Amino acid sequence: MIWAALLSLALAGSNVVIHTDARGSLLVADGQPFFVQGLNWGYVPVGENYSYDFWGQPESFIKEVLDREMAMLRDIGINSIRQYPGIPTHWVTYIYNEYGIYTMINPLIGRYGVDIEGVFYPTTNYQDPKVRTAITKETLAWVEQYKDTPGILLWLLGNENNYGLHWSSFEIEALPTDQQGSAKAEHLYSLYGVIIDKIHAIDSNHPVSIANGDLQYIDLIAQHCPNLDILGSNVYRGISAGDFYKEVQEKLGIPMMYTEFGADAYNAKLMKEDSLAQAQYLKGQWEELYMQSYNKGGVGNALGGFTFQWSDGWWKHLQESNLDVHDTNASWPNGGYPHDYVDGQNNMNEEWFGITAKTPPDINGHYDVYWREAAYVLRDIYRLPAYDPRIDAKTIEAHFAKIRPKDYSGKYKAEYSQAAQKDALRFTVKNIRGEFSFIGSEQPDTAWNMDHMQSVYLTFEGRPTEDLRSEVSFNILGNVAQNPIDEIYYENRGLPVIVNDEEGETVAWTDRNRLALYGMNVEWNNPYVDMQAFFRTGHYHWGYEGDFFHFYQEANYGSSIDIYQADVPIGAEFAFKKGLSGLKIAIGPQLYWGANPSYILKYYKETGPWAYALVQHTDIATQGNLATSNVIPQLPNTRFAAYLKRSLPNVDVELGGLVSGIPRVGQDFQYVQEAEEGADSHFGSGYHLLHDTLFWGDTLGAKGKVTAQFGTLRGYVQGGYQGILADGGGDATKTFTGWRLKEPGRGNNTHALAGMTYNIGDVQIGPNFLYQKPLIGPLPYIQGGYDVNNGQYYLDVDARNVLHDPFQVIENRETLAAELLLTYDPHPGSWMWMWNNDVMERAPFAGSLGFVYRHQPTIRDARIGFNEYNNVFAFATSPPAQDVWEVNARALWTKGKDRIIANGYFGTAQARGDDNRLITRAGLDIRAWYRVWRAECIVKFNDWGPFDYHRDYNLTFPFQLTTDFSYGFKPPRYDRGNPRIGIQSKFRTMDQYSPTPLEGGYEYEVRSYVHFGL
């Protein structure tokens, strides 16, 4: 009778309703009772992350993947998957028609930020009417798009949004701390209530659910969501959810389903894979769901659940790095999983929740999955039809008793070859990259000639234990070409040199430096500390975690360290956990380029609206290894900083204090004062020369910054004073947008910054201003000599420089600057100013145009350079006081992963050495990626050449052109040396200012190359 009644409820087409009677509730999908045997399914290859756009891949690729994976899901018995909006409707239908699998569409309701009028807000303020309107509008648009699509199961709103209520407002801040969460949650759930009603109004064929974080705020759900159809919940309570079902029934009186649940397959206590435990948890959880489903004598409100998840997410720890490393870092503690829980330690391994393990992708991006015990267990479980009238609690108990996860352990191990994999993990060749080039070139003093070069990079990975991983890379040279027109390159360490043999005869030494240690990285992750040791592999700064004066600088240098063969950075970083959580230590011979051997300690904590940090940096020796004049050596230092931040509604206030330059207290220095008209001065220079001694007050500094956001208007002001010795570091953080004007970092300054951004639709207008002035100005070069009139000899005065003086005026020269930055970024979720925006941008078109003007009324002190013998020296003086300006533009056109990226500049610039010529230069860099093809064109007019000494000595080329066109055997990746075959060319013209001063001269190079790699 019941089935006949249910059938009568069903309408033709995609229609899902809830049936409830005294025996409980069940879902009826297209006229059939439907126990939700769901799965959180996604397709992200190893090496990719959250930005991977599966549904943006070619249709043929998607079809191949779906045919392979959905067939497996169907074989297991999975009847529904969870997908975020973005899945094209025809694929929803395809999955349904071909495999009988429904799709639950899951708008996120601002869970990970919200885009309003072109501004992306990473924290969603559910109290803000604009936010509520934007989210409602977006969600209803999704519903309209999908509601008539065959295969839609239901609507799921949000994803644990109750765990992300982090905004501030004056009303909420005024409440006692323990009430603030509930006050915010009221706004979240009232929005849910509004959206639920609106969805019901436009779609009566699909129920509406929410993905709550467990049962938090269930009373608010009852209050604000009276028309909620199903309580969905992400539940990680271990093998049993306890009274979950009963509480939902009592407080809400509606059916429930798990939108996420399960267990990870990694034992954090034993530090090894434990897929058997995962299967045992899932078995218990599903048995409970069966028991609590319709007509089993229990609560009867369980509709089923969506197991989390299909395959491991290798990207989840760190999210943007180590993407091809299956990290074993546990990120949160949960006593519901006692098999690997230790009080005070994390045991939930986010990268190991797959019921299948996955292999690295093949050349086409396909990977294989291997069923863990959990997948087999689910298949066995689902063989029991939950709504068969003959099934009762006893039947369920008997059915589950027969399922033994251990029976499948051997199968999984055999199929995935777990043991073999582990052995392999102890020592593997991770990558081989070979670069074979044929190079032809012609230069003014060298006729056309050909040469060739072979350079091979080998990367080994070692895992002596589960928590220790290391990578070591070597470079091996074959022949080293002697004819590249850019004479400095990584492989030139192997160029022949002429030496005297034992008999004193000169001979060519042709096989030197054939093997070099290219890079090394060691990671050790244990319950107490995460350690990373690095050698020529990068690390990030600590600017966003309390390092307000930027002691620890970012060290990602790209190809620069290869060009100058610099062994940087080198050191180790420790991030402590448990009782020492918040403490970080970095120590090493050169933590970032130019750093002295040093250690840096930082303790950073966030407590409610407060955050604070203490940082200490001490140099323990002086750096003797300088590879390029691009980097200014650091003077020996011991420094301390304190930081305090208070977040107020719409406003953040940051304050910092600094003591820096302690080792240089007591040193003498010179400076000048302008002499009065006609007065005696130093050898008639117009300056009085003075000397003074640095004292403790010169080590002090302070800085304050206020940022505010009111709707689409955002602004900040910053002011700082840093004593003569109070050096900080360069600011690598970003405030609101991609402004170029930053605080000088170096001591000996007062500075003020202010800027604002205002959005009009997708266009952002961003003016920004800087004023900075050194406390002690630069020291000009003054030629000394003998004054016959007074019989006095005046010493030369050399410009101050880092080699001989305790401080300098370089970046901190007096400057009054303004910039205007216009940005068009219709997809702020892929922010234009992210470091990896080239590959992350999702907008079909995004662009920016910036203009910067710097008024520089004084000179600066001298910088350093290398002479012809490669010895470091200080220039005698600096370029004159001159204003400079620059226009910068950036544009991206994207379609999936295909894209065109253009960056251009036009403006004036000064040399780094002491040449007076102000150059006016322009350049444009265009890169295009289409499938496996890649093209790049760089054109520069009247600009410096590629090396440091070009800018030091102001050596320019009238015209420079570089082109590169290649075919890849794999789609290009930002961080990989994928196998490619291509042709590259370089062409330059010369004039009197070029390294070879030859009017009408030119040089060029053509290079064909093959790069192969794993």
Next chain:
Amino acid sequence: MFILAYSLVGCAPEAAQYEYGIALSDVEFTLFDTTEGIHPSVVTLQNPHNPFSQSMPSKWDIESAGYPIASFYAWAVTLAMEATGEHQFYAASSLHRIYSQELCTREESYYVRRMALEAYQTQLDSFPYAVSYSESGAPFPIDTLAYDAIVSLGGDVQNWTKISNQEGEDILVPVESP
């Protein structure tokens, strides 16, 4: 924190001092090291009595001013920073004048003479056939001048002897080792 406290204690700011020119007539000779002004010694760069020790002075300006002590310190620094026969010769010449004009104490005089002799000899041995230049830019040999100076100081020239060439000019030739 200990380092910080240690560094801060007792360091109060002092008023900046103006730096004036150096009265060359007031520069006094103080015997600092008997190798000062003699290649390859660079000890003069650490001599606190040398007013030019921190930067390369305008040697000809000082030389032409006519104060041998100032000249010595200027040439000694110049020699230390850039070792040439010319620089060595004028360092020796300055010592010679300090000695002959009795611009040092009697106790120092003995050492200054020996320093001058050694400086001249070094010029011959380390920078043979060195030349200097007249105001018009014409080169002239200084080795014979050094030879004569050693003789005038009552010293014995080592390793070199003076002969006349076919044009009747004095030249130095090395003494053959026995």
